[in-house]
Amino acid sequence: MFTVKKTVYINDDCKLYYMKTKKIISAILIIYTVIFSACNIQKISIEGEKKDNYNHVVQTAQLQLTQQVKIIKDSGKLLFPWTAYNGQIIYTPETGWTSGFFPGTLIYMYELSGDKKWLDYGVEFSEALDTIKYLTRHHDIGFIINSSFGNVLEHIDNNVYKGVIIQAAKSLSTRYRDVPGIIQSWNANKQWRCPVIIDNMMNLELMFKATVFSGDSSFHKMAVSHADVTLKNHFRKDGSCYHVIDYDMKNGNVLNRHTAQGYAHESAWARGQAWALYGYTICYRFTKDKRYLDQADKIYQFIFTHKNLPTDLIPYWDFDAPQIPNEPRDASSAAIIASALYELTTFGKRDYKKTADKIMLSLSSPAYLAIVGTNGNFLLKHSVGSIPHGREIDTPLNYADYYFLEALIRKVNLEK
Ligand code: GLY
Numbered sequence: 559m560f561t562v563k564k565t566v567y568i569n570d571d572c573k574l575y576y577m578k579t580k581k582i583i584s585a586i587l588i589i590y591t592v593i594f595s596a597c598n599i600q601k602i603s604i605e606g607e608k609k610d611n612y613n614h615v616v617q618t619a620q621l622q623l624t625q626q627v628k629i630i631k632d633s634g635k636l637l638f639p640w641t642a643y644n645g646q647i648i649y650t651p652e653t654g655w656t657s658g659f660f661p662g663t664l665i666y667m668y669e670l671s672g673d674k675k676w677l678d679y680g681v682e683f684s685e686a687l688d689t690i691k692y693l694t695r696h697h698d699i700g701f702i703i704n705s706s707f708g709n710v711l712e713h714i715d716n717n718v719y720k721g722v723i724i725q726a727a728k729s730l731s732t733r734y735r736d737v738p739g740i741i742q743s744w745n746a747n748k749q750w751r752c753p754v755i756i757d758n759m760m761n762l763e764l765m766f767k768a769t770v771f772s773g774d775s776s777f778h779k780m781a782v783s784h785a786d787v788t789l790k791n792h793f794r795k796d797g798s799c800y801h802v803i804d805y806d807m808k809n810g811n812v813l814n815r816h817t818a819q820g821y822a823h824e825s826a827w828a829r830g831q832a833w834a835l836y837g838y839t840i841c842y843r844f845t846k847d848k849r850y851l852d853q854a855d856k857i858y859q860f861i862f863t864h865k866n867l868p869t870d871l872i873p874y875w876d877f878d879a880p881q882i883p884n885e886p887r888d889a890s891s892a893a894i895i896a897s898a899l900y901e902l903t904t905f906g907k908r909d910y911k912k913t914a915d916k917i918m919l920s921l922s923s924p925a926y927l928a929i930v931g932t933n934g935n936f937l938l939k940h941s942v943g944s945i946p947h948g949r950e951i952d953t954p955l956n957y958a959d960y961y962f963l964e965a966l967i968r969k970v971n972l973e974k
Contacts, residue, residue, distance in 0.1 A: 612918075612922060612966055612969075612970075614922070614927075615922050615927065615937075615966060616670050616671060616966075618927060618928070618930055618937060619667055619670065619937055619959075619963060620667065620671060620673075621930045621931075622928065622930060622933075622935045622936065622937055623663070623664065623667050623676070623935070625931070625935045626639055626647075626660075626935040626936075627664075627679055629647070629935070636682075636683065636686045637649040638650050638651075638652065638654075638656075638657045638660045638661075638683070638956075639660050639934070639935070639936070639956055640654065640656050640657075640955070640956050641934070641936075641943065641950050641953045641954055641955050641956065642933065642934020642935075642936060642953060642954050643953060645932070645933075645934055646934070647934045647935070650956075652686070652687055652689075652690060652702075653690065653693060654698075655696070655698035655701050655702065656701070656955075656956050656957055657687060657690070657702050657706075658684075658687060658701060658702040658703060658704070658705035658706035658707075659701075659705050659956040659957045659959070659960040660683060660956055660960075661679075661680050661681075661683035661684040661686075661687065661705070661706040661709070661710075662680070662705035662706055662708075662709045662960050662964075663956065663959050663960045663963060664676050664677075664679045664680035664683060665677060665680035665684075665709040665710065665712070665713065666709070666960070666963035666964055666967060667680075667963065668680060668713070669967050670963065670966065670967060670970075677713055677714075680706075680709065680710060681710055681714070683706070684706035684707050684709075684710050687702060687703070687706050687707075688722060690702050690703060690726070691703060691722045691725040691726040691729060692725065692729055693726075693729055694729045694730075694732045694733065695745065696743070696744060696745070697730065697733055697741055697742065697743045697744070697758050697761055698761070699726050699729055699730050699761070699764070700726070700730055700758075700760060700761025700762070700763065700764040700765070701757075701760055701761065702726075703722060703723060703726040703764055704723075704761075704763050704764045704767070705960060707719050707722045707723055707726075708723065708763065708764070708767060711723070720771040720772075723764060723767050723768050723771055724768045724771055724772045724774075726764055726768070727764050727765050727767075727768030727772075727777045728768075730761060730764060730765065731765075731776070731777065731780060734780045734784075735752060735805075735807055737807055737808070737809065737810045738752070738787055738805045738806075738807070738810030738811075739783040739784070739786070739787045739810065740752075740754050740758075740783070740784045740787045740788065740805065741754070741758060741761065741780065741784050742754065743755045743757070743758045743802075750802070750804045751804055751805065751806065751807065751813060752804060752805040752806070752807045753802050753803070753804050753805075754784075754788065754792075754802070754803050754804075754805065755801055755802050755818065755830075756788070756792055756799050756800070756801055756830045756833050756834050756837070757829075757830070757833045758784070758788075759784075759785065759788060759833055759834060759836070759837020759838065759840070759841075760833055760836065760837055760840070762781040762784060762785060762837065762840055762841060763840045763844075765777040765778065765780055765781035766778055766781050766840070766843075766844040778844070781841070781844075782841075782845065782847075785837070785838070785841045785850065787810075788803075788837075789838075789849070789850075789853055791803050791812050791815075792834070793834075793853075793856075796860055797856035797857050797859055797860035798826040798831060798857075798860045798877070799826070799830055799831060799834045799857070800815040800816065800817065800823070800830075801816065801817040801818055801819060801820050801827050801830045802814075802815075802816045802817060802818050803815055803816075804816065817830075817946075818944075818946065819943075819944040819945070819946060819947070820876050820946075821875075821876040821878055821879050821880065821945070821946075822878065824878075825876050825877065825878035825879075826860070826864075826876065826877040826878055827875075827876050827877075828873040828874065828875055828876055828877060828888045828891040828942075829875075829888060829890060829891045829894070829942075831857060831860065831861055831873075831877070831891070831895075832890075832891040832892075832894035832895045832898070833894065834853075834857050835854055835857040835858060835861070835894075835895055835898045835899075836894050836895075836897065836898035838850045838851075838853045838854040838857065839854050839898045839901050839902050839905075842854065842905060843901065851902075851905060851907055854898070854902055855907055855908065858899070858902075858908075858910065858913075861873070861895065862913060864877050866878070866879075866882050868883070868887070870916075870920040870925070871892065871913070871916050871917045871920055872887045872888070872889055872891075872892045872917070872920050872921070872926065872940070873887065873888055873891050873892060874886065874887055874888070875887070875888040875891075875942035875945055876945075886940065886942050886945070886951055886952045887940050887942075887952075888940075888941055888942040889921060889926050889938045889939065889940045889941045889955075889958050889962075890938075890941040890942070890955050890957055890958035890961070892917050892920070892921060893917075893921060893938065893957075893958050893959075893960075893961035893962040893964075893965055894957075894961045895914075895917065896914040896917040896918055896921070896961070896962075896965040897914075897961045897962075897964045897965035897968060899911065899913055899914035899917075900914050900965055900968035900969055900972055901968060903972060904972070911969075911972060914965065914969065915969070917965075918965060918966065918969060921938060921962055925940075926938050926939055926940055927939075928954070933954050934954055936954030936955070936956070936958075936959055937954070937958075937959040937962060937963075938954060938955075938958045938959055938962055939952075939954060940952055941953060941954060941955040941958045943955060
């Protein structure tokens, strides 16, 4: 069983913030609810059928995030909500792979509501991650910096923020290995020599953007090489992918095809499939190389023809989990997939939007969308971090919320 990454990747320096004053907070929430209803929250307008109305999601998001920010401000620190266990909010350290998602979610809240205060919060929380641009000890700098500063730059054209992207890409480049031509995900240890996880496809967006901002094509080239080597080695014939490929740095050969967070080496870990789909969508966006679009489509085919995909399209945490249907769902995978499908729709290969819309209907229903004042102030219930590590099982997760709101923004833009 995989154990080593715990120290690098999961819980180091993690702060637990226990809400002792639950009753007071509940009272505050009720007051907020009344005030916000009375203030006629700015509504997003989605053309089409009435049943497809997502105003309740935007309202829920505003109320949940208002409370989340209030708790943080009251603490006197700048904290980064990650997940919650029975209402206890868990914060990630700045170096944790999920720290950028809360700032990014605040910026998405701005996009959905038009209320500038959310952009200001997004900038404030992003700026608190500035020093992460020098982080070289794992590959997650792409997740952290792109979901925070990358989104700030969508609204504020600022050379300092562009410099953060470029420096972060330089830091990530230190993990590039000419042989086999990939960015190394985790450091070598007893178990791995040069491990690359499928999640790493998501870090390529940072590299592509760094070339756009700097004019230095080396970041783009590294990203393309990583995508190509991953395409060659990470996928099975059926379009599904492995989680971890371990490489020999002398000759570039594959040493092992393993999992760390999935059920088994030969199983299809749901979020891995989601990262792969989204990752090749990013690659197509920046390169227009049809091979990447075709790969995204193969992954789509795998996911949406799978016998174990439930009818509400929210996958189990692993497509091959042994106790299906009695296994936890992973709303985070569904949100990532929906967001990728909306972008793929703009590339016109297939009508992915209908599938994404179905996912969004499920995620926006009471089965997954939290009631205001519950769920540690996160939006979505029922995600899975890592069952093999025994953590975040059937909990909210900051990245589920991030990709959910991102998907909603993309949906709204498509329907304009
Ligand atoms: N990137 C880690 C995960 O998806 O859990």
